[in-house]
Amino acid sequence: MIAIAAHRARRADVTLFRNHWPPMTPSAAADALSPTGSSTEAVPAVSVRQLTKVYGGKGGPKPALNAVNLDIPRGMIFGLLGPNGAGKSTLINILAGMVIKTAGSATIWGHDIDRRPRQAAAAIGIVPQELNLDAFFTPREMLNVQAGMYGVPPRERRTDELLETVGLTDKADAYSRTLSGGMRRRLMIAKAMVHSPPILVLDEPTAGVDVELRQHLWEHVRVLNRRGTTVLLTTHYLEEAQELCDAIAIINHGNVIACDSTVALLRRLDRKDLTITLTRNLDALPEALAAFEVEQPSPRRLVFTYRPSQTRVRDILTAVRGCGLDIGDLTTHEADLEDLFLELTSADDGRTEAADAAEAAGSAVDAGDAG
Numbered sequence: 001m002i003a004i005a006a007h008r009a010r011r012a013d014v015t016l017f018r019n020h021w022p023p024m025t026p027s028a029a030a031d032a033l034s035p036t037g038s039s040t041e042a043v044p045a046v047s048v049r050q051l052t053k054v055y056g057g058k059g060g061p062k063p064a065l066n067a068v069n070l071d072i073p074r075g076m077i078f079g080l081l082g083p084n085g086a087g088k089s090t091l092i093n094i095l096a097g098m099v100i101k102t103a104g105s106a107t108i109w110g111h112d113i114d115r116r117p118r119q120a121a122a123a124i125g126i127v128p129q130e131l132n133l134d135a136f137f138t139p140r141e142m143l144n145v146q147a148g149m150y151g152v153p154p155r156e157r158r159t160d161e162l163l164e165t166v167g168l169t170d171k172a173d174a175y176s177r178t179l180s181g182g183m184r185r186r187l188m189i190a191k192a193m194v195h196s197p198p199i200l201v202l203d204e205p206t207a208g209v210d211v212e213l214r215q216h217l218w219e220h221v222r223v224l225n226r227r228g229t230t231v232l233l234t235t236h237y238l239e240e241a242q243e244l245c246d247a248i249a250i251i252n253h254g255n256v257i258a259c260d261s262t263v264a265l266l267r268r269l270d271r272k273d274l275t276i277t278l279t280r281n282l283d284a285l286p287e288a289l290a291a292f293e294v295e296q297p298s299p300r301r302l303v304f305t306y307r308p309s310q311t312r313v314r315d316i317l318t319a320v321r322g323c324g325l326d327i328g329d330l331t332t333h334e335a336d337l338e339d340l341f342l343e344l345t346s347a348d349d350g351r352t353e354a355a356d357a358a359e360a361a362g363s364a365v366d367a368g369d370a371g
């Protein structure tokens, strides 16, 4: 469907997007997401309101998105995180025109997907989770065919530039079936960029890609972003989302349960561990350390968990030394996105289970009343 919509995209739509947006800095990311930020006057790259999807099917209606509201500011690398089945691909496929929404609205670069589908399609390039490459085309042919579908005239095509950006120049004329999995992903990114859309959407771009290639792919994404492309991606690699994304939305059971700049999300955890290795065995924890949250996993090891906003490492060390203990070594562990992700999704799962139980109890009462 995206191909059909794109086929109809006129040149005027396609050439609109040469100059996109300045590169994003962490403070600009926070600013763009802040309700009082100066950038909020700008139209978001993507905006969805009350977006709802309920799939039909044999097993009855299956809700995948529950009235989701989300604004993705221009110029960002924005991550959509969530466990399997959370609704990430559904959201992206609605933007791509591949899934029909049940309710709500979505705009892409200011164009409503219902009222201005051509302009909306021209503003976005999508690399779907499932790769579908025609094995008998070469990368060069594939990009030219795609550009033709979007109405980009031959003299305006950037085939060689795109192949170079994704590191496929030396494979330009090879059959696509001879490309490795990682090369295919990179070709799909180039394919999504032929009409110079201001927004690039990558659904699990590095799934099944080895560590080195993954780093290369992220670098390509960074280059595109630095040149002005807004990037929306989903990933299961939290470490990379943390490293790459300016802002992140966490989605679970079709609901957005957190959305903030990456820096602000991490600050939310406000938790650190300090592990101290002592030079001598310690029989029992000294009374003076009772004020701290501390565990002794082995005779020479103490693990303190503390809130950096309230407790300084120095205070812990002073207390330990004050007990006459000699410190041999120490390490700290900072909470990361994985900790936050697990904390938020498990809390949300708890709520969902409680709601399910309440609903089940309600229907049991209903059934009882009816009987």
Ligand SMILES: Nc1ncnc2c1ncn2[C@@H]1O[C@H](COP(=O)(O)OP(=O)(O)OP(=O)(O)O)[C@@H](O)[C@H]1O
Residues within 6 Å of the ligand: 055, 056, 057, 062, 063, 064, 082, 083, 084, 085, 086, 087, 088, 089, 090, 091, 129
């Ligand atoms: N075509 C479909 N028909 C019926 N149900 C579907 C369809 N596509 C997705 N779903 C259901 O909708 C929910 C959300 O699926 P979706 O593919 O959007 O999740 P996701 O977050 O992309 O997951 P993953 O991380 O595994 O890619 C899931 O429960 C899934 O089973």
Ligand SMILES: [Mg+2]
Residues within 6 Å of the ligand: 088, 089, 090, 129, 203
């Ligand atoms: Mg998916």
